Amino acid sequence: MKHVVVLGGSIAGLAAARAVRGEGHRVTIVEPDAPGAGGARAGVPQSGQLHALLDMGRLQADRWWPGLSAELLADGAVLGSGDEIRMFADTVRKVDVPGNELIGVSRALLEDHVRRRTLADDHVDVVTARAVGLATRGGRITGVRLRAAGPEPEPESKAERTLTADAVVDAMGRSSRLSAWLTEVGWEAPPVDRMQIDLGYATALFRRGNELPGVVVAHQLPSVTDEQADTGAMAAVEGDLWMAVIVAYADRRPTRDGAEFIRRMRDMAEPFGVVADACEMVGEVRTYSMGHSFRRKWWAVERLPGGLFVVGDAVASFNPVYGQGMTSALLHASCLAAHLRAGADLHAPARGYFDHVEVVVDAAWEVSTLADLAQPHVRGPYPRGYALARRMSELMARASVTDAWVHERFLDVVNMRRRPADLKTPRFWWRVALALRAQAAPGRAR
Structure with a gap:
């Protein structure tokens, strides 16, 4: 039985631990902060924000932890399907998609x-410590250097210890220092794509009653003609609460002002306004900002050390509007399990693994960055063919308002059940054309 160290105990780290353990290896999770009350961790400043576990992510989670969805529902989470999930283009409600499902649940409850x-x-352990570097020998990672965790940095003279391992998984999130650690010991850092988005979001909780019967999730995206409109989402979660989030960019980023939050909800689609008028806000508005999206292209590194894997936001961090983060992390763990199941040598460079992760990352990147580039303050980089891609995206968005078949395919890509290439087929665009023609017909436009 080989030993794998996972750096980070978030959803990404836990999923990676489950994947490694499922292939018969022993796992040690290293994390600097243990969960506090309610399952939240101090090292995750966005833990109080609304998170989404997309349908593909929920399917994968139920494979790793059988019965997980049922456990969450028994603990107060709320399952929505069909017309219980209301989606809007600006304030115009889109046609419902039968069979579409989402669970309303806080990140803290899910992670707990x-x-x-x-x-x-019994073969998964946790060490509360701070990782400060790597141990290497003979072309591979042999462990991690640790110091005791604490609120203040340890003195340089404080003795370090090395936790040996056959492989190391980086699940340290956006702030991972793995690239710096590798260059310190003579290895390459990956090239990085960045897109400056200057995004801010704010989440608030409201007492939930019967003010919106039959609604579990509401999601509003800006219309294709008004990139500056607020984006928002709202979900029924455990504790008889609504969890609502407002997302905006640049100088329109939401603040902690509760009165402002209520005013902006009233300007959004009907479910948001109903909750704003009928429900009591619980606690304070929590804010979080995100300066840029990025992807670290580990698959492009020429010299990879053996025994190294990277998962979750440590690989790529996207605009959270599309809720791709947790689902991407679970799919990275699936790539890891498949890599190990194929008999890969843990001590060898994991090129096969990173090639599979590239597919997952690039699909999510294409969906999120195409929408980000429509924002007036975003200045690229623009991919080849961007103008045509944006025009096609606008037409697809218009068609998805009234055509359930088009909307379902769009949601399949957003929920990571399908790849973006599936929205580029002749059959798909024939259906888009029919939907737009129907909208333009006298007496039929919405």
Whole structure:
């Protein structure tokens, strides 16, 4: 039985631990901060924001931890399907998609269940410590250097210890220092694509009653003609609460002002306004900002050390409007499991793994950055063919308002069940054309 160290105990780290353990290896999770009350961790400043576990992510989570969805529902999470999920282009409601499902649940509750299920395995341990570097020998990673965790940095004279491993998985998120650690010991850092988006979002909780019967999730995206309109989402979660988030860019980023939050909800689609008028806000508005999206292109590194894997936001971090983060992390873990199941040598460079992760990352990147580039303050980089791609995206968005078949395919890509290439087929665009023609017919336009 080989030993794998996972750096980070978030959803990405826990999923990676489950994937590695499923292939028969022993796992040690290293994290600097243990969960506090309610399952939140101090090192995750965005943990109080609304998160989405897309349908593909939920399917994968139920494979790793059988019965997880049922456990969440028994603990107060709320399952929405069909017309219980209301989606809007600006304030215009889109046609419902039968069979579409989402669970309304806080990140803290989801992570708490995933954590307890993962750590129930006797061969998965947790070490509370701060990783400060890598140990290497003979072309591969042999472990991580650790110091005691604490609120203040340890003195340089404080003795370090090395936790040996056959492989190391970086699940340290956006702020991962893995690239710096590698260059310190003579290895390459990956090239990085960045897109400056200057995004801010704010989340608030409201007491939930019967003010919106039959609504579990509401999601508003800006119309294709008004990139500056607020984006928002709202979900029924455990504790009889609504969790609502408002997202905007640049100088329109939301603040912690509760009165402002209520005013902006009233300007959004009907479900948001109903909650703003009928429900009591619980606690304070929580804000978070994100300066840029990025992807670290590990698959492009010429000299990879053996025994190294990277998952979750440590690989790529996208605009959270599309909720791709947790689902991407679960799919990275699936790539890791498949790589190990194929008999890969843990001590060898994991090129096959990173090639598979590239597919997952590039699909999510294409969806999120195409929408980001429509924002007036975003200045690229623009991919080849961007003008045509944006025009096609606008037409698709208009068609998805009234055509359930087009909307379903769009949601399949957003929910990471399909790849963006599936929205470029002749059949898809024939259906888009029919939908737009129907909208333009006298008496039929919406």
